[in-house]
Amino acid sequence: MSNPSVPFLDLVTPHVEMKAELLAVLDKAIDTAGYAGGNMVKSFEEEFARFCGAKHCVAVNSGTDALRFAYMAGGVKPGDEVITVPNTFIATSESITQAGGNVVFVDVDERTYNLDPAKLRAFLTSTCKKDASGKAINIKTQRPVTAVVPVHLYGQSADMDEIMDIAREWGLIVFEDACQAHGAEYLSRKDNTWHRTGSMGKATAFSFYPGKNLGALGEGGAITTNDDNIARICRQLRDHGQAQKYYHDTEGYNGRLDAIQCGFLSAKLKRLPQWTEARQRNARRYTELLKSVKTVTPPFEPEWSKAVYHLYVIRVKDRETVQKKLADLGVNTGLHYPVPLHLQKAYTHLGHKAGDFPVTEKAAKEILSLPMFPGLTDEQIGRVTDAIRNTCTE
Numbered sequence: 001m002s003n004p005s006v007p008f009l010d011l012v013t014p015h016v017e018m019k020a021e022l023l024a025v026l027d028k029a030i031d032t033a034g035y036a037g038g039n040m041v042k043s044f045e046e047e048f049a050r051f052c053g054a055k056h057c058v059a060v061n062s063g064t065d066a067l068r069f070a071y072m073a074g075g076v077k078p079g080d081e082v083i084t085v086p087n088t089f090i091a092t093s094e095s096i097t098q099a100g101g102n103v104v105f106v107d108v109d110e111r112t113y114n115l116d117p118a119k120l121r122a123f124l125t126s127t128c129k130k131d132a133s134g135k136a137i138n139i140k141t142q143r144p145v146t147a148v149v150p151v152h153l154y155g156q157s158a159d160m161d162e163i164m165d166i167a168r169e170w171g172l173i174v175f176e177d178a179c180q181a182h183g184a185e186y187l188s189r190k191d192n193t194w195h196r197t198g199s200m201g202k203a204t205a206f207s208f209y210p211g212k213n214l215g216a217l218g219e220g221g222a223i224t225t226n227d228d229n230i231a232r233i234c235r236q237l238r239d240h241g242q243a244q245k246y247y248h249d250t251e252g253y254n255g256r257l258d259a260i261q262c263g264f265l266s267a268k269l270k271r272l273p274q275w276t277e278a279r280q281r282n283a284r285r286y287t288e289l290l291k292s293v294k295t296v297t298p299p300f301e302p303e304w305s306k307a308v309y310h311l312y313v314i315r316v317k318d319r320e321t322v323q324k325k326l327a328d329l330g331v332n333t334g335l336h337y338p339v340p341l342h343l344q345k346a347y348t349h350l351g352h353k354a355g356d357f358p359v360t361e362k363a364a365k366e367i368l369s370l371p372m373f374p375g376l377t378d379e380q381i382g383r384v385t386d387a388i389r390n391t392c393t394e
């Protein structure tokens with residue numbers, strides 16, 4: 001008798017469990033015609049800002065718009081260069097282009113898959129000089145290098161102390177892409193205090209796409225920031241550049257988040273801490289059970305990080321075979337991401353070739369995302385790890 005398969009994620013159970021609460025949000029919206037703006041938006045923004053430890057939260061219609069608005073409001077100007085990593089979802093970089101910037105890639109750390117501060121420093125010292133006002137200029141392109149975007153990939157914070165120090169030295173603005181890292185924590189060596197993602201950089205983008213750790217029942221995103229001016233400009237950008245109805249300071253976008261989604265998100269945010277704990281527990285169990293499989297490299301969590309395990313990503317040689325055999329055994333897995341951004345067709349104009357970012361390229365061939373969601377059972381984890389043990393040691 002064959003076992004049922006193990007899904008990669010479960011978006012049914014959590015919503016069925018809280019259906020009454022979600023329907024109450026709909027009732028409230030219908031009874032008050034509260035669809036755009038209003039109290040449900042304001043409340044969610046206050047709650048999420050508090051959750052992140054940030055002064056402001058501006059709810060927008062996607063993580064991609066959150067990134068774009070953050071870049072625009074935070075000071076990226078047309079023609080500027082903005083540094084990010086090649087192993088992320090394309091939203092991180094396409095939003096740089098949409099804000100008028102030029103994408104520049106710097107490779108990641110072998111163990112955390114996040115921006116490698118040493119490589120960031122090496123790029124700046126080897127390729128950039130400071131102009132009279134102390135701003136970084138790319139010697140090859142003669143363009144200003146304005147900002148750096150660490151991505152907290154898979155739910156783990158990048159090494160923010162190092163990145164912030166280098167950024168300060170070179171006059172770069174730091175934007176966090178926390179689209180996978182709601183509630184992830186970073187221990188700063190400066191104040192020996194844990195900080196949540198979304199409270200460290202100049203501005204941070206979050207996504208509430210359904211599969212994210214905090215997901216809407218549809219599309220959604222938010223910017224968090226401690227900067228009053230950035231928050232104000234983001235509010236205008238999401239609403240056609242209006243400071244006041246029909247008075248437009250600039251052109252903007254229709255980038256608002258629906259009131260109903262904000263109501264759903266408020267209800268789900270209350271449960272996020274317990275969901276995060278369940279993810280962390282599942283991750284510990286995976287790592288414990290995979291310890292004996294020598295060909296598998298589990299995720300690495302430095303002592304300064306409390307990851308929220310949006311994804312649980314292992315490394316294996318011969319990944320294609322392993323993934324296929326796991327599929328045959330009913331274990332659904334994912335690849336995040338199979339093709340590094342610098343080798344995507346969309347970026348041929350950047351002129352990169354294989355070998356330019358070796359750490360990202362090697363990871364892309366070996367990574368495998370295992371099933372991960374709060375409701376994953378011990379029995380399912382056991383089934384996944386048994387399947388891996390059988391596949392990897394035969």
Ligand SMILES: *Cc1c(COP(=O)(O)O)cnc(C)c1O
Pocket residue numbers: 062063064065088089091092151177179180206207208209220221
């Ligand atoms: C999901 C995601 C985004 C984009 O968010 P959307 O809400 O889908 O627009 C950006 N960056 C990363 C790293 C993501 O995982």
